[in-house]
Amino acid sequence: MSKIQLKIMGTLTLLILVVVGGSLFFAERGLRERTMTEVRLDLEHRARLFAQIVEGVELDRANGPRLQEIVRDGAIAADARITLIDSEGWVVADSEVPVDDLADLSNHADRPEVAEAVGEGLGHGIRRSATLKRSLMYVALRLPDEKEAGMAGADVDSGSGVVRVAVHLDRVAEAVAELRSELVIAGGVGLLVALGLSYALSLFTLRPIAELREVVTDIAQGKLGRRLGWETNDERGEIAASINRLARQLRDSADEARREKLQLEAVLKGMAEGVIVLDRSDKILLANPRAQELLSIWGDYEGRPVPEVIRSPQIDQALHDAASSDEIVVRELEVHADKKRILLMHASGFPDTHPRTGTVAVFHDVTELRRVDDVRRDFIANASHELRTPLTSIQGFAESLADSQLDPEQQAEYLGVIVRNARRMSNLIDDLLTLSRIESGPSTLERTRVDVHRLVETVVADFGPRFGEASIEVALHEEPIPACSTNRDAVEQILSNLLSNAARYSNPGSRVDISLREKPDEAGAFVEIVVEDSGIGIDAADLERIFERFYRVDASRSRALGSTGLGLSIVKHLVRALGGELNVDSEPGRGSKFAFTLPVA
Secondary structure: OOHHHHHHHHHHHHHHHHHHHHHHHHHHHHHHHHHHHHHHHHHHHHHHHHHHHOOOOOOOHHHHHHHHHHHHHHHHHHOOEEEEEEOOOOEEEEOOOOHHHHHHOOOOOOOHHHHHHHHHOEEEEEEEOOOOOOEEEEEEEEEOOHHHHHOOOOOOOOOOEEEEEEEEOHHHHHHHHHHHHHHHHHHHHHHHHHHHHHHHHHHHHHHHHHHHHHHHHHHHOOOOOOOOOOOOOOHHHHHHHHHHHHHHHHHHHHHHHHHHHHHHHHHHHHOOOEEEEEEOOOEEEEEOHHHHHHHOOOOOOOOOEHHHHOOOHHHHHHHHHHHOOOOOEEEEEEEEOOOEEEEEEEEEEOOOOOOOOEEEEEEEEOHHHHHHHHHHHHHHHHHHHHHHHHHHHHHHHHHHHOOOOOOHHHHHHHHHHHHHHHHHHHHHHHHHHHHHHHHOOHHHOOOEEEOHHHHHHHHHHHOHHHHHHOOOEEEEEOOOOOOEEEOHHHHHHHHHHHHHHHHHOOOOOOEEEEEEEEEEEOOEEEEEEEEEEOOOOOOHHHHOOOOOOOOOOOHHHHHHOOOOOOHHHHHHHHHHHOOOOEEEEEEOOOEEEEEEEEEEO
């Protein structure tokens, strides 16, 4: 018997037990109430009959023997207990108590049914008798006195006594017990019949489910050719069609996955970059041929930890950082396998999985690129040094010409051109030297604790005359900021370049705003410095290239304004060397907004 059959039969059994139990409860309660009502009405009738018998007999203990004989005969005829109580509440006769023991009975005036009968003429109640030690139903009837008997409608507060009739409740209990037995028998028979029917019904109903389970199990095990043969127009037919369609889709998906796997293997084999894939335990799952060549991975590597296969602590640490980070980890690494190589690694954990199920890393061989960069930097440095001496001579010669016998106007014009170009070339050389120094590495910038707030105020004050000559309004917006861990000269050069550009590319009457604020970040606390002007702005197509060396948005205007094309490139490299970020937002005709961050000390 299957688990589903057991559940169905158990559910039906529980349902039948609940129905039978509820029926038994309500039937028993209804029978009990109805029987109690019938017994009470019967007792009222008996009490009225017995009241007629004792009518005219004075309820007094002096008449005790006679009254005891009357109540005994009446009790036998009525099959009930009969008690006579005088107007003061004392028992003068009782069919269950000998006449000699009546004097020992307590006053019955406080009995609920007696008090109710005295007050309203008729009272009843159910309680346990202290005399007989059994539960009885009592009905008490007030006997009319002589005035009530002889004068209809007379106003009398109480009669001459009370007659009380009582019966045991055994009959009620017997009737309820008999009904309970009948209901239990009926429920048991119904339960057996229901169990039989539920077994047969579940067996018939669950037979298709067993077949469905077999087919689904085979499909889950990879037997995608298995099908359901139900050809009906009901829900079973719809289920069969859905399962068969799912099996076909799974088979198509499996074929597609196999094709994609072969394609991926072909792509990985043909890639110029090295690719390795790790599982969540940092064990190698895959390494394409290029990665094996770059990292000197030979032999069986699958399932082995990285340190056992790749002898590079830098790569091991970089892969570990990528596995524990939500960002792409980019590292430039130097490896010494068969030969010295410089590799640029991009590594990241598999996205949208928590915890991460693996890591993928791509290695680019940038050895030749770095060699070319070194040559280029050497060239810039050497050319700058070589040009420095003739430029100094040009400046000295221009100053000597100012004292010659040439026409003063012509002399001033020539000298102005010479000096201006000499200074331009000097600035260019200075910028080239600065850029070369920055690119040599961030270690060349010594960081100290710097009060950036005061430094910005100083630089802005230095540029005050220049902004004043250009008729540009400058506003410094200050907020309380902490000190930064940075290089004072580098920050001063960054601000000088940004403010110089703001003055150079802003029209008279425009405005430049400099603001400082603390900017918390996930990577730590930073101070953000923003230089925003309302000048000519920059086209969106030029925004990505403005940090390139010698790139000018408007070449002709830039030369006229004295730009070398290296200022923003220097700014970008300095900000990165200081551990900050540089952002720009600009719109033609509305100005530009440059913002950079510095780490808090």
